[in-house]
Amino acid sequence: MLGFLKRRKLPADRRPKLAEDERIVAWAGATGDNVVVVTNHGLWLPGAPERLGWHEIHKATWSGRQLQIVAAREVPVGDDAYAVMEDLPPLVVTLLDPDRVPEQVRVRVNKSIAHTSHHPLEELTGARGGVRVVGRRVPGINGLRWTVRYDEGVDASAPGVAEHTRELVDWAKSGVGTVA
Template identity: 80%
Template sequence: MFGFLKRRRLPADKRPKLGPDERVVAWAVATGDNVVVATNHGLWLPGVEQRLGWHEIHKATWSGRQLAVVAARELPVGDEEYAVVADLPPLLLTLLDPDRVPEQVRVRVNKSIAHTSHHPLDEITGVRGGVRVVGRRVPGVNGLCWTVRYDEDVDPQATGVAEQTHELVAWARSGVGTAS
């Protein structure tokens, strides 16, 4: 009678292995008989064994048919206060039936960001470029997780860069009022 109120169901054979407190919020049919599944914790992509957390997505764009997702990878630089990250190549997904996936990606990535600020490094270190300091909410983690992303031409090993970055992260953490 009320067919328009019917909810789409994710086929059981396409359902990823969800965590104990994870639930599906949207899913989309993609090319090649694949699906993209958005949950309260992140995005499950075709051919990937584990989800990409909302806090791991640096940028996502929707063109009306194609979803481009830029995730971050952690670099072996930094300290216990924050992680240094860099962008991975964009993942391009053609969604044949996008449903609410693009909206959920936008809302949940934005919602994960509690603090973001960009700072030039050349004033103190003489290094051209800057650093973006980001505090993000991560499901199941108390407090914020902090990351820094250096501009393309910045060498994190250059003299004074690590010290200034540490000060900027400490400043951002105190401004947000969190102890994590």
């Protein structure tokens, strides 16, 4: 077999516990004898007890040696039409042999986004900033998961903000076939 056609094999003792329909698409050695594993469902990072789904990654950057991931968590607001998200502190992993991991992370995070649009809210809040409305694909779930992320300085509890945000999400849902 030709050398360039060989596929790297993840050592069995480094393999995370995968879901039934989950498969490994790339992996890379990291510092401290750790590995980063990319699957069709998400990203397994060193020391993490579970996978980070592609729809949970707000931003990923690659510096040529370090992979930085900014994940997001849901902020409870009690609206079932959308979830309000906030960024978690960045996670930085140094990849010793990145192979296809940075490329696969970029491709899969981007593919999870079906819709994104930013809308100013200055008229409602009096403050600078707006809200980003995002429709994301989630493996194993039919349809899109709708989330919003308010810009820094926007008071989501200000009068009219929640109502206007719901209207923006409804607008995005109605046009998701034409907006990408």
